[in-house]
Amino acid sequence: METPDYARFVQECIAADTVDDHILSEDQFYGVYLSWCALQTQTPGPCESFWAAMSEQGIHERRANDHRRIRPGLRMTGPAALDYILASQPSLV
Template identity: 50%
Template sequence: MAHSQYDQFLQEATTADDHSDSPLDRDRLYGLYTSWCFLRQEAPRPESTFWAAMKKKHIHPGRNGLRMTGPAATDYILASCPGLV
């Protein structure tokens, strides 16, 4: 069974952490997705399309139990905080 781009994103750039006090909010999750797409040299889909796909996967902003992981997390953090470099 082929995995969608969103399945691959979730597998490669997120990790489940149901005990997290700060799950990924709307901006951070979509930002992580755009960083993941950038690293894969793919154009990100529009935010509305992204959230429609996340809704089908029962992933909602702010209460999703997800945390960032992998190279996309590093790219997102460095892009969000340019003073760190």
């Protein structure tokens, strides 16, 4: 397995959305990344490297009122998003 290309991950799996209610939590964002790595047969990079790469890609966290780390205005898309959703919501299957 090779180390993932973070820019490619963003291009294939993350979409900007102007709808205010689209927010990716830290867990969702990292979860779709892990799904993408599995589908690409790539070894996920360390968390610290992933978040540093997301910052370099212009994706910055904000703190919600309940102190969760979120990325507003973003949504997940593509096959990795479907894989993540089905894995995290087994009742949908």
